Amino acid sequence: MPMVIFAPVKDGGHDPSIGKKVSAFLSKLYADDTAVGLHIEPIKGSADPKVRTGRVDDFYRAVLFKVTGSGQDHYVYTGVWPHDKANEIARTAVLTTNPVNALPELKFVEPAPAAVTPAPAPAVPTPTASSVLAKAQPDLDEAYVVDTFGLDEELVRQAWSATSDDQLLELAERAGGWRGDVLLALAAGGTPTKIREELGLDEQPDVAAGATEDERLLAAMKTAAGQMQFAWLEDDAELRRVIEAGDLSRWRIFLHPEQRTYVEKTYNGPFRLSGGAGTGKTVVLVHRARRLARDNPDARILLTTYTRNLAEGMRRQLKDLDPGVRLASALGEPGIYVAGVDQVANQILTAAKPSDVDTAVERVLGPGNRATGRLVDTDKAWRDAIATADTDLPADLRSPIFFEAEYAAVVLPNKVTTLADYLHVRRPGRGVALNRANRQRVWEVVRAFRAAAAVSGEVDFGEVCAVAAALEAPVFDHVLVDEGQDLSATRWQFLRSVVAPGADDLFLAEDAQQRIYGQRVVLGRYGIKIVGRSRRLTLNYRTTAEVLGFATSILAGEPYVDLEEVSADATGFRSARSGPEPARVATSSLTDELDRSAVVVRGWQDAGVPGEAIGILVRDQRMADRVGRGLEERDVGVQLVTRTAGRSGRPQLMTMHRAKGMEFTHVLIFGADVDLLPAAYLLRGLSEDERADLVQRERSLLYVAATRARDELVVMWEGTPSEFLVAGQS
Template structure:
């Protein structure tokens, strides 16, 4: 019996549901013994590659494989097709090493016969997108409804369009490089000639979509501003090649190259094989990493590191893979993996255990392995674990020593304080609002550990937008004292206070007890508040690989603008930005990023965070914006679209996930009831996984960190100009602008959840759901 190593390609990873179990059975047998009865591993006469084989999956389907000899044979699984198609592909497919750069590819023999004069839009037959295995979605990529008429753009937010004008041809080519320069990278000559002549965005996208993955990424990067040297560096194209006729040992070694691993991945055991087959395209993030992603998964950093990037660029994938890598490198280390919300923390834990079911999860903070929890839950864990010793830290943060900080915070306590504090409205005017006091407390008072009026009168307040006279500051401090008095009576503290208290406690005990973590990884860092960062800094000492942060300033829907260095976390000079979108199509990405146009966003280093260079390797249909006159019309249209999607997906066997994203929970529950009444089996999602066969309805906030095949945005306010959120912050132009910016960010987050189709139900004539019929 000869055991075999299996190496999956991206398209082999996408298997039709009707064949999945048979595919798994076939590949499991192949891994155990390639001579097992029933596999029928056969060579193909007159094939262009002597390594090609086919195997019998069942009476209708055959697998196309490439066999590499060694101590144990290795089989590269190209794909599974119906019998005749599989034989044809086996005759013409060639598994080879690119002679220029040593990257492994699968190419089609007839590609060389395509005339040079062919039109740019015609796609040469390379490996991946155009020649997908059974059940593969058109252009599907792991990473990362035409109903009604498209509406015009409004207030800088794009409407969808069905006209070709969305992808205008220009007189100038999209690439500013020559054919020779592309061939110097290793781009196939026929593809290089077409690419340099391309002037139309959609045709260019279709052209590169069918190319081997690394070639597609190289061309997209060049089209969006990267230089040849940057592409060489990111894809590691400067290594020597063994030549197109490399032996099997050379090929196996070349499969380890980062750019090769974008397309080929070894499968570690039958359990991994089953997960790969069952999860298909939606689970490919676990297997295929971009070389840049892999760099930041593996790289040792000299200190804290910040990884930025737009929605769908794979930041969370890097964080999860990095947590696993750290745990495997040093099984005894203590790793904290945290984020802003409990739901996102649950998603991180699920992703981590899907990536590595055997990973050691720490039972609590300070334990060996990976401890996954939301940042507020983490702060509460520190406070509970301190017991009576927490009193000193509470005194330093709140001004009075006490141990009872775990009670439930009274609802709307800041609103109560505003009503009860005399002179507040006279001194603050329009700023006498709960939102102003809360942000002043979280951005100024707590980070500076202010416990007296004298300290508050002296403290600087940069970037607060509202200037306060001495008497106004005195009025604010009265409100702070009233807030803290009520908390003491109730035996509680708010989340921001607990984070500050936890940080202070950890700093107090660090000299004799040490820090509770060796590594801290933070996802969605843009939403953490100042005292959260104080806690993150207190969890781990300053050393190599101490803090790793993933963030996107455009997705800031909870936190406030801040700079990490103010809280002892220095990342300047140790940061990187991801630009390739793995989740959504170029059309959806264009619509989502256009929401942000005309507004400046900042990253956690205080620099402007732009969207230049963001790109997607996939194309699809344009998003559609439809205007509805009222709630009932919107609900009818949504039900009709979902029923169509369900019908289209039935029987395909593909993993399809549909979502309706809404503004708040009350609206969510109304929509679920309305859809069920119309025969759509939708369910509301709050806590727990956002998965299942039926469409889900969830708030836009809850949708953060998720992705779906098709998405409907319900009752979307494309302006945010008169939203209740911005009205709550009208005490200063700056704060109101920040609130509107968060509203845009929320819409951007929601729109970027869609992988394939996006439908936007836009508000018609009104800016909120209040008063809608």
């Protein structure tokens, strides 16, 4: 039975309508390459004798390479094209190993001409100082790059002649695999040593003495750098999932060599993986959870994040990756347990002995309080507490936002239960200074808040996590956390408490630029020491370079700090894909904006974009309701995505917050007005520090919304655009 290796090239995707035919073709090939109807045939006059084509139907043919090693045939699948186009591609396709680093190369060359008269060499523009790579790498020359990375001289000459990012991206896409990534990494300013390390270019294929050329090629495709282009699918079922998934999910199949390192490596304690939107942090988490479960089937693994819908998204990705993966259905069971942090904390409390819970509550909240009940409306509860306390609070402290933050960042994680505790507790990072008198006034409000909650039987999830953390119940062997920048201090305390310190205990992913909830947190203050175990991903797998450039411009000039209290900026990120520039559309009224939105969405649908691949994102639920009604009136049916609604084949309309963790091929951002981003109604009555933090989170919210787009992005506003967009244009 032959092995099928999946290595689709640029423009090698098939029409979705023949997906099942392609799947059937590859399934037959996997079972028996001599099966009637496959018509696996060599191509006369091809540049590589290993190339083959196979019959998908009367119109389409697949282009493959046949490679034999250790007595088994392997077929490398590159794509499907119409009959004549497939034959043309097959004649020029070459699969070989690089003479410098022995890594695999899939490229296209002109076959040797039959005539003896040599063809004239193609004209190559003379490299200039204005080229993208000459600016990014002023100390490197072409010959050094050829010798260091093993790139073709012609490819390097063309790369050094590219005077725009679009030209270089197009070249990188055509080169593919590790060769394309070398060009992108050079353009991003990476040093040769760092690039070789990140891409795994120094890993030597594992080949036996006397191995054949085909066996050396197969070994090269099994290296980390090789597997970023050549996917070794384990069985027929996995092959079928890849083919039928379509292009939207294809990027998840391949792990970048650096990603593969983070999936497979063992760490002697907590590890933090950072990176911008679309760099594959969640993909690493899902693959790592699966790897841990395979290594030890009895391991209890928690895969978690801030919100329930994000957790459900990870569960779907895990099942897509491996339908046979063992998922735990309850705490303490072997397998991977996927749930939101708050859900897990609540389950820990429910399962604990009542006497243990009472002790933990008294430690965290003081006597007479509780840790279960209905969820409190925090904004209303703090407003009521401020009014009830009747203190002489200064105006800049009479804000529910201030008290929510103070309670979450200072009172709960430090288990403050008395005025004496609060007068002496440290408040690092809070910004608003409090003298002794104001601390006393603030504490009176906290007492009023807790007293009212005790009477009404209400609780907030910060309290649930704080009490659950105080139980100190290590019920997991490994904890993997996504979107770590959005977790509060007590949630981090809770996660630290549910896994015993040791190898591979905590693995977390975060992006400071995507913090849209809560306050800044420094992990070291809550028992999570990461010194020396932190890395950053920079290659964007989701969005085009144009969308990425637009999104990062929103963040320009804004200072961000990561979970280790280190400055984090949005520079150095790069994308392997190119596409159209994001469209900025100014409208004169809400009616005009709805009219134009209907035209855009209808145009995408008429062009064949599936409805559920279109995302329409708005600032809040009130706007979502208005836009939904407006588009329906214009004969554009949409699916309003709420906590319980799923995808229905229609364009997906949702708030920007709910879009976190999702992706679409096409995104329309509606209502990017000066009064909605940042939301003017949230800024009223805030102190200067609170206002600055909220504006930063609103900026991040627009960044998150923009980076949901894979291929195309349209941003609309009524009247005056958001200040974030104006900054992005300067």
